[in-house]
Each structure stands twice: as structure tokens, then as C-alpha cells.
Amino acid sequence: MRDPRRAFTLVLILGFFISGVSTLALATSHAEVNQALSVLCPTSDPEIMAALEVGFAQGRIKPDEILHLIRRLSTVQGVPAEKETILLTIAHALQDDLPVKILVDKVEEGLARNIPLTVILNGSGSQPRILGLVQRASLLEAVRDFLYSKRIFSAPEGTKAVSTCLPNAHFDCLVSEIAGSLADYLEGGGSPLEGYLMFQQVSLRLQTLAGLREPPLLAEDVDLVLERLTPTDLTNIVLAVL
Numbered sequence: 001m002r003d004p005r006r007a008f009t010l011v012l013i014l015g016f017f018i019s020g021v022s023t024l025a026l027a028t029s030h031a032e033v034n035q036a037l038s039v040l041c042p043t044s045d046p047e048i049m050a051a052l053e054v055g056f057a058q059g060r061i062k063p064d065e066i067l068h069l070i071r072r073l074s075t076v077q078g079v080p081a082e083k084e085t086i087l088l089t090i091a092h093a094l095q096d097d098l099p100v101k102i103l104v105d106k107v108e109e110g111l112a113r114n115i116p117l118t119v120i121l122n123g124s125g126s127q128p129r130i131l132g133l134v135q136r137a138s139l140l141e142a143v144r145d146f147l148y149s150k151r152i153f154s155a156p157e158g159t160k161a162v163s164t165c166l167p168n169a170h171f172d173c174l175v176s177e178i179a180g181s182l183a184d185y186l187e188g189g190g191s192p193l194e195g196y197l198m199f200q201q202v203s204l205r206l207q208t209l210a211g212l213r214e215p216p217l218l219a220e221d222v223d224l225v226l227e228r229l230t231p232t233d234l235t236n237i238v239l240a241v242l
Contacts, residue, residue: 029064030063033063037087040070044084055100058168059168061101070087072111076111082121086121089103090107093140103140120132127189129186131186139238139241143175150229152224155167170218174206181205184201185198185201192235192239193235199229199231206226
């Protein structure tokens with residue numbers, strides 16, 4: 001008969017081994033990011049890495065995601081200063097306490113579509129309009145500040161929940177989805193003066209995502225925002241960014 005104490009001991013050892021490997025893998029990922037950054041952005045590497053470390057700790061970006069982006073930037077043609085500015089823009093967004101996953105995804109999308117780095121960074125005012133990384137970061141900030149002005153805030157894990165103080169992941173999701181919806185509207189040729197159309201698009205996007213019943217976008221979070229949001233608010237947000 002198998003000794004149950006021996007089996008239990010083996011399970012414990014295996015658990016500690018897996019935990020140790022996971023921790024080592026995470027540390028290695030950080031080291032790999034730092035190494036890749038030091039090659040691509042030798043002068044701003046410390047500033048960018050410091051911001052990324054904060055983002056890793058907050059769960060706003062994963063080492064694998066940013067490492068993939070750095071490696072993609074290293075292989076594409078373009079001015080080194082623009083590659084550095086792209087990463088600095090993401091780092092500054094993290095320093096400003098903004099969600100950055102949507103920024104990383106848009107850079108990856110632009111690289112996959114062979115869009116020039118200068119357009120990825122600064123956008124294009126021609127038709128169809130393309131919003132650059134700088135404008136998207138400003139849009140995230142404007143949406144975040146608007147929610148603050150309506151007394152909707154984010155709260156660290158473990159904070160006592162109140163109706164207007166949302167967990168960080170929920171708050172970041174709202175900011176990202178509202179900003180993303182406005183960006184899609186503008187890139188689709190929509191006018192920032194037609195606030196009611198922007199409101200319809202934002203409302204539909206949030207309610208559809210909340211209908212999936214998957215955190216972090218909950219129906220009560222969406223209701224909280226939509227009852228305090230007006231078409232004029234959206235027009236003001238967009239005009240301040242353009």
C-alpha cells in the first residue's frame with residue numbers, strides 16, 4: 001500500500017518546485033525586458049524600465065507583451081528616436097497612472113500593417129483619420145480625468161468598496177473602452193461635434209461588453225458611468241485631444 005504521508009510530501013515538493021520555477025520565469029522575463037530595452041533605447045532605458053516595473057506590479061502590462069513589442073520594434077525599419085519615443089509614450093502613460101494595454105495593442109497592430117513609425121506615433125489628419133499613440137494616450141487621460149470629475153475613482157485591491165470607487169481593473173477597463181470607442185468613431189470619419197452619435201456608440205459598446213457578464217466590465221459599472229455621461233461631455237473630451 002502506498003504511504004499517504006510520502007505521497008503528500010511529494011505533492012508539497014512538486015508544488016514548491018513549480019512555484020520556484022514560476023518565480024524564476026517571472027524574474028527572467030523582467031531581465032529579458034531590461035536587456036532588450038538597453039539595446040534599443042540605451043539612453044532612456046532606466047526611465048522606461050522603472051515605469052514598466054510599476055506596470056508589471058499593477059497588472060497593467062505583462063513582461064511578455066512588452067518584450068514582444070520591443071523585439072518587433074528592434075526588427076522594423078525606422079528612425080531609432082521614433083522607436084524610443086513610442087516606448088517612452090507608453091512609459092509616461094504608466095507614470096500618469098493610465099491603462100496601457102490598448103496602446104501596446106495599437107502599436108502592434110500598426111507594425112503588423114506596416115504603417116510608418118511616424119504615423120503610429122503621431123497619427124495622420126488625412127482621410128481616413130489615423131489617431132497616433134500620442135493622441136490615444138491623451139484620450140485615455142481625458143477620459144480618466146472626466147470620470148474623476150464625476151467622482152468616479154479607482155481603488156486598490158482591499159479597499160472598502162463604495163458605489164463610486166471601483167477596483168483598479170474595473171476602472172481601467174472603463175477608461176480603455178470609452179477611449180477606444182471614441183478613437184474608433186473618429187477613425188471611422190465621425191465628427192466630434194456629433195456628440196449624440198458618440199454617446200450612442202460608447203453606450204452600445206459598454207452595454208454589449210457588460211452583457212457578456214465577465215469581469216472586469218460589470219453592468220453596475222456601466223450604469224454608473226452612463227448616468228453621469230452626456231453627449232456634450234464626449235464632444236468636449238474629443239475636442240480637447242484633437
